[in-house]
Each structure stands twice: as structure tokens, then as C-alpha cells.
Amino acid sequence: MKSNSTTTQEPQQVCDLCGSGQHQVFATKGRGGSKLTTVICNECGMVYTNPRPTERENAEFYHKNYWGAYKNQSMPDERFFQRRLPKIRPMLTQLRPYLKPGVRVLEIGCSVGALLWSMKEVVGSTGQFTGIEPHGGHAQFAREKKGLDVHNGLLEEVSHKLKAGSFDLVVMNHVLEHTVSPTATLLTIKKLLKPHGLYVVEVPNAEAPGSRLSHFFHVAHHYCFSPRTLQRLAQKTGFKVKRVDELEGDLPKTRLNAVFEKPVAAEVDVPTKFIRDDPNERAEALRRYERWYWITAASFRKKITHWRRQRT
Ligand SMILES: [Zn+2]
Numbered sequence: 001m002k003s004n005s006t007t008t009q010e011p012q013q014v015c016d017l018c019g020s021g022q023h024q025v026f027a028t029k030g031r032g033g034s035k036l037t038t039v040i041c042n043e044c045g046m047v048y049t050n051p052r053p054t055e056r057e058n059a060e061f062y063h064k065n066y067w068g069a070y071k072n073q074s075m076p077d078e079r080f081f082q083r084r085l086p087k088i089r090p091m092l093t094q095l096r097p098y099l100k101p102g103v104r105v106l107e108i109g110c111s112v113g114a115l116l117w118s119m120k121e122v123v124g125s126t127g128q129f130t131g132i133e134p135h136g137g138h139a140q141f142a143r144e145k146k147g148l149d150v151h152n153g154l155l156e157e158v159s160h161k162l163k164a165g166s167f168d169l170v171v172m173n174h175v176l177e178h179t180v181s182p183t184a185t186l187l188t189i190k191k192l193l194k195p196h197g198l199y200v201v202e203v204p205n206a207e208a209p210g211s212r213l214s215h216f217f218h219v220a221h222h223y224c225f226s227p228r229t230l231q232r233l234a235q236k237t238g239f240k241v242k243r244v245d246e247l248e249g250d251l252p253k254t255r256l257n258a259v260f261e262k263p264v265a266a267e268v269d270v271p272t273k274f275i276r277d278d279p280n281e282r283a284e285a286l287r288r289y290e291r292w293y294w295i296t297a298a299s300f301r302k303k304i305t306h307w308r309r310q311r312t
Pocket of ligand 1: 015016017018019020041042043044045046
């Protein structure tokens with residue numbers, strides 16, 4: 001892992017969270033030894049890849065390549081759907097308190113619809129469940145095999161088809177880190193939510209990456225959120241932070257799970273000072289995690305936990 005603290009100025013690649021162009025390069029390699037530059041914003045401590053793709057490049061990747069080239073799965077089948085069920089179970093547990101009769105739910109990045117289908121099973125016929133999925137084959141499977149209302153495309157491509165102010169709950173399960181602009185994503189979600197509607201989001205946790213860093217950083221993840229940077233994103237986009245939790249995954253604290261609420265107009269409170277992740281502390285925390293990961297043989301424990309979860 002190569003790292004240095006060089007400060008560079010690249011006005012065309014500013015931090016999505018705070019708008020600063022100042023950053024330190026943390027790593028130059030990603031998963032599988034790929035050439036990938038990960039930087040830490042000098043202003044807000046956001047960890048992100050630089051350069052990140054354009055919106056068009058990102059859209060092409062998700063429409064055509066993601067599940068095929070990257071996940072080695074292009075046309076899904078029932079077996080694939082069944083394999084997704086244990087993976088979405090932890091998020092389903094988090095969502096249960098909000099799955100009330102008549103609830104209107106939107107899941108962004110729903111793949112074959114395992115979570116959407118499971119939520120529908122919990123609520124029954126009174127609920128309305130809508131999904132968005134960029135991969136054509138996955139969206140088609142969810143629609144045709146599972147009877148789900150799934151739009152094929154990225155949020156920015158299909159959000160105009162959805163009624164503003166119409167959802168009680170918007171869910172993104174390990175999807176926000178794949179977006180080109182989390183800020184734009186949250187602003188669109190806020191429009192789609194009803195007043196007091198909830199946004200439930202889970203992302204990998206930069207505080208506990210759950211793997212060696214060269215595996216954690218990868219081409220499809222443009223952002224690595226910490227509890228503080230995720231909270232700042234909510235503050236910036238005018239959400240009320242209900243909670244930000246670091247939950248147990250294959251290893252402790254690897255799931256960063258948060259609930260944000262859309263306030264009603266009278267409650268909008270723009271903070272004068274945003275929460276900040278110190279960039280030098282973030283860099284040191286990442287290096288410390290890497291050492292902990294090797295010293296405690298975490299990869300071995302992770303395999304066991306993962307295997308157990310798949311079987312329960
Ligand atoms: Zn920043």
C-alpha cells in the first residue's frame with residue numbers, strides 16, 4: 001500500500017461532500033491490484049476515488065458490466081435470487097419497525113428484488129413496493145418472476161417517472177457508495193419522500209473496512225463513508241439524522257447503517273457548522289485497521305462468520 005500526504009489541486013475533481021479540491025493521496029492500488037487512486041479530502045475527511053467516472057461512464061458500467069464482468073453473473077435465475085436472501089436479511093431486520101400496513105417503499109439498486117420481495121412478504125397486500133435497478137436482466141427477473149414493480153435504469157434516469165412526495169420509505173442497501181454524486185442522490189430522494197418520510201441507508205464503514213485495504217478500495221465504490229461523513233451528507237442535504245449506527249457484519253462494525261428523516265418545511269434547520277472527519281486521523285485510522293486486520297487474523301474469522309450466516 002503506497003501512501004503519502006501530498007496535497008494536490010484538481011479543480012475538475014472536487015469533493016462531492018464539501019466542494020473542496022484539496023486532498024491527500026492515500027492509496028494508488030485497489031481490489032485485485034487494479035490501478036485506483038483513493039484520496040482523503042483535506043477539508044471534510046471524505047475518502048473517495050479520484051478520478052471518479054463521469055455519470056455517463058458510470059451508467060454504462062451498471063447497465064452492461066457490473067453484474068456480468070464484476071460479479072460474474074449476467075442473467076439471474078431462481079438460484080441467484082435464493083442466494084441473495086441471506087445477504088439482505090440484516091437490512092430487513094433494520095427495516096421491520098417501518099414496515100407498517102399501507103407503507104409505500106422505494107428501493108434504489110434492488111437487483112433481482114430479494115429485499116423488495118421480502119419487505120412485501122412482511123407487509124402484505126396493503127403496501128406498495130417500487131424498485132429501481134440499472135441492470136436490464138435483473139430488473140426483468142424482478143418484474144417477471146417476482147411480480148415486482150421495478151424500473152430499469154439509474155435513479156437519475158427514472159426518477160421523473162416517480163411521483164414527488166409519495167414515499168414513506170426509501171432504501172439503499174450498499175448502493176450509495178456506487179453513485180457518482182451522493183449529494184445529488186440524497187436531494188432526489190428528499191424530493192421523492194413524503195414529509196417525515198424516512199431514508200434508510202447502509203454502506204461499508206471506513207471506520208471498520210472488514211478487509212485489507214487493497215481489497216476494500218475498488219473501482220465500483222467511489223466513496224468510503226465514515227459515520228461522520230455520512231452524517232455530514234445528511235446535514236448538507238437537509239435531512240434530520242435519526243441515527244447512524246455501526247453494526248456487526250462479517251466482522252464488528254462493518255455495516256454503517258443510518259436513518260435520516262425528511263423534515264417538514266417549518267423544521268428545516270440548516271446547520272451553520274458541519275461535522276468534520278479529520279483527514280489525518282482518518283488516514284491513521286485506516287492504517288491502524290490494516291494492522292489490526294493482519295495481527296488478529298481477521299480474514300479467517302470473517303470467512304467463518306460469513307459461512308455461518310449463509311447457512312442460517
Ligand atoms: Zn470534502
